Amino acid sequence: MTAQVQRLQKAREDFDKRVGVPVDAGEDRQAEVAGAGKDDADRVAFEIEELIRENRWKEIADRYYPLEQKLPDIVSQKRDVRIRAKLAFALGHLKKFDEAIAESAVCVERFPDNFMYQASLAYNAYNALWAAKNREILLSGEARRERVELAHRHFKKAQELRPGGSTNFYREGMLYYRLEDKPKEALPLFLRAVKNWEALTTGQQEERAQERKNYVKALYQAASVMILTQNPSGALENIEKCLAEDERSGYMERLFKFFALGKVRYHLGDYQKARDALKFALVSRRHNQPADFVHELLARTYLALGDLDRAEKSVGEVPEKRRRPYIRWTEADILCAQNRADDARKVLLHCAEKDRMSRHKALIRLAKLEYREGFFERCEKCASAADSFFRERWGAPYIEGCFWRALAFLEAGDRKKAEKLARTMEKHYPRARRLQQLSEALEAKAAPETQPAAEAQQKNSEDENEHETASR
Numbered sequence: 344m345t346a347q348v349q350r351l352q353k354a355r356e357d358f359d360k361r362v363g364v365p366v367d368a369g370e371d372r373q374a375e376v377a378g379a380g381k382d383d384a385d386r387v388a389f390e391i392e393e394l395i396r397e398n399r400w401k402e403i404a405d406r407y408y409p410l411e412q413k414l415p416d417i418v419s420q421k422r423d424v425r426i427r428a429k430l431a432f433a434l435g436h437l438k439k440f441d442e443a444i445a446e447s448a449v450c451v452e453r454f455p456d457n458f459m460y461q462a463s464l465a466y467n468a469y470n471a472l473w474a475a476k477n478r479e480i481l482l483s484g485e486a487r488r489e490r491v492e493l494a495h496r497h498f499k500k501a502q503e504l505r506p507g508g509s510t511n512f513y514r515e516g517m518l519y520y521r522l523e524d525k526p527k528e529a530l531p532l533f534l535r536a537v538k539n540w541e542a543l544t545t546g547q548q549e550e551r552a553q554e555r556k557n558y559v560k561a562l563y564q565a566a567s568v569m570i571l572t573q574n575p576s577g578a579l580e581n582i583e584k585c586l587a588e589d590e591r592s593g594y595m596e597r598l599f600k601f602f603a604l605g606k607v608r609y610h611l612g613d614y615q616k617a618r619d620a621l622k623f624a625l626v627s628r629r630h631n632q633p634a635d636f637v638h639e640l641l642a643r644t645y646l647a648l649g650d651l652d653r654a655e656k657s658v659g660e661v662p663e664k665r666r667r668p669y670i671r672w673t674e675a676d677i678l679c680a681q682n683r684a685d686d687a688r689k690v691l692l693h694c695a696e697k698d699r700m701s702r703h704k705a706l707i708r709l710a711k712l713e714y715r716e717g718f719f720e721r722c723e724k725c726a727s728a729a730d731s732f733f734r735e736r737w738g739a740p741y742i743e744g745c746f747w748r749a750l751a752f753l754e755a756g757d758r759k760k761a762e763k764l765a766r767t768m769e770k771h772y773p774r775a776r777r778l779q780q781l782s783e784a785l786e787a788k789a790a791p792e793t794q795p796a797a798e799a800q801q802k803n804s805e806d807e808n809e810h811e812t813a814s815r
Contacts, residue, residue, distance in 0.1 A: 384422035391429045403433040408442070424450050428463060436812065438479060440471035444493070444639040451497070458504040462511055465497035469514055472522050492516055507543075511558040512536040516564060524550065526568040533568065537581075538560035556594045559585055563595060566603055575610040582607050597627035602637050609640065614647045635661045639670045651681050668698045668705065675708055685717055702740055703729040716755075723751035740767055746777040753788050761785065 378498040387407065394403050407413050407430055410423055417423050431446035433694035448465035454460055468490050475482035482490060498515040502508070516532030519525040540558035544553065562585035569578035582603050589595055601624035608617035621641040628634050642657035658666075658674045666674065669695040678687035688709065695705040706729035730744030765785065768778045 363774060375788060381400075383414075384417050384420075384426065387417065388429065391426065391433070395429060395433065398436075400433045403430065403651065404437055404439070408434065411445075421453075424453050428460060431463060431467060435470055437468050438474055440467060440474065440480065443467040444471070455500075458501055459505060461497050462704040465494050465501055465511065468494035468497065468516065469518055469522075472518070476522060491523065495712070508551075509536040509538050509540045509554045509561065512539065513564075516561065520564060520568060526571050529566045530565060533561045533565040535637070537565065559589045559592065559594045562588065563600065565602060566607060570606060570610055573779045575607055578607045579611065596629070596632075598624050598629075598632060598634060598637070600624075601627060602634075602640070605637075605644070606640060608746045609644055609647070611748050614644050617644045618648065631641070633665075635665055635670060639673050643673050646673070646677055646680060651677060655681070668694050668701055672704060672708055675712075679692045679712060679715075684712060687712055703732045703744065705742045706732065707741075707747060710751070711745075714747065714751060719751040719755045723748050723755075726751065726766040742768060742772050742775055742777050746781055749781050753784060756783070758788070 348520065351355075375392065391403055391407065407426065410418050410427065410430065414423065414426070417426065427446045428450050431443040431450070434440075434446065435731050443600070444464065444467045446465050447460065449459040450457070451464050469483060471480065471490055472487070472494065474480045475487065495515065495518065498511050498518070501511045502629035503516070505511070512532045513536040516529040516536065518529075519532065520529035537558060540548070540554065546553065562581045566578040566581040566585065569575070569581065582600070585595070586600055586604065589600065601620050605617045605620035605624060608614070608620055621637055621644060624637050625634055625641075638657050638660045642654045645654035645657060654677045658670065658677060661670055671690055674689045675687040675694075678684075678690065691705045691709045691712070694728075695702050695709065698705060710722045710725035713719070713725060726744045726747035730741045730748065733739070733741030733744060745764045745768050749761040752758070752760040752764070762783075762785065765778070765781050768775060768781065772778060
């Protein structure tokens with residue numbers, strides 16, 4: 344084998360590692376290497392691979408795109424597929440996703456059973472969706488829906504061609520979870536990525552070392568989803584394995600890994616270990632690395648431990664102008680625990696005025712505050728405003744709004760309105776915990792010599808706060 348061919352083969356292997364596929368990309372790879380250096384197509388492929396190794400993306404596009412104009416002879420001879428695959432990779436780095444997808448599509452059309460080409464097309468569609476989420480490109484409506492479908496279609500084909508891999512299962516899981524907000528659909532894919540990696544022998548893992556990073560990240564994401572789906576024990580198993588596997592490699596920053604551990608411990612009710620993990624996350628972060636989300640959960644952990652001074656101090660670590668709504672909600676909860684209802688009311692009113700995405704959550708906290716203070720008319724108005732906002736945005740009744748309105752009506756002596764709201768809840772949320780709690784409150788209010796419906800509301804509030812912490 345000549346030195347040029349050896350360099351070409353090494354460059355191709357490096358390229359495969361960067362796009363996340365094993366080096367044995369298909370039978371046609373051996374044939375390509377055997378004929379390397381004999382024609383212009385091989386020379387161009389070699390040149391592009393050299394430029395890729397140096398991250399010279401713009402130079403690749405300037406010299407070789409579009410192929411029909413820059414290399415018409417190679418295109419007419421249909422010797423352009425390998426070049427198109429590498430060109431698509433470069434165009435993706437330049438955020439020219441439409442062009443990258445078009446190049447990848449030609450490769451898939453010519454070789455539909457080539458794993459690398461299927462995976463690359465899926466990856467370009469996936470990256471475009473991330474760029475849109477990060478507001479780097481404009482992609483919305485029908486165009487976004489089509490891009491999502493394209494990514495799913497080719498991820499599934501890549502998985503079919505290489506069912507023992509990890510990367511494409513992980514990436515489709517991220518597509519469901521982070522880009523479509525479908526955690527339940529994502530979890531089996533993360534678990535499959537983990538299972539596939541762990542099924543490999545040590546030698547196979549060494550050969551596919553470039554996939555190990557996605558195995559570690561799949562463990563992390565699986566733990567995150569398990570918190571949302573009320574499985575903190577499963578989440579603990581995955582996050583501890585993630586920490587052990589990533590101890591030396593450092594694919595993920597300690598800030599995020601130990602925040603995740605703290606979050607899992609919080610949901611297990613192990614508040615002291617949650618506190619310790621969150622404090623370690625803070626001391627492990629890079630200099631000046633933002634960690635507002637860690638301070639917020641640490642504040643809520645101190646609140647659960649009854650340490651109100653440290654809870655208040657933790658929220659205070661987040662500058663006033665950076666306090667997002669979820670931090671304001673925690674701040675208000677701490678103020679309520681300190682019997683500073685007026686201060687909590689001001690925080691929540693300010694939050695409700697500014698927040699255009701989750702205004703209903705500040706309003707429902709206001710409703711609870713007014714209920715506890717005995718202002719049932721104010722409670723009903725806040726809960727009604729939360730319900731109206733939710734209906735306008737999502738086209739369905741807000742179960743928390745209905746619940747607190749009903750309790751307020753019940754305490755004010757208007758049982759008929761409370762029962763009407765109970766029927767609304769039964770129609771839309773027949774299995775909801777809140778419906779059962781409202782039914783119990785209605786029964787308790789009907790019985791003689793019973794306490795007000797407010798008896799259970801404090802525990803109910805704590806339950807909802809834990810659910811909101813999971814969703815963050």
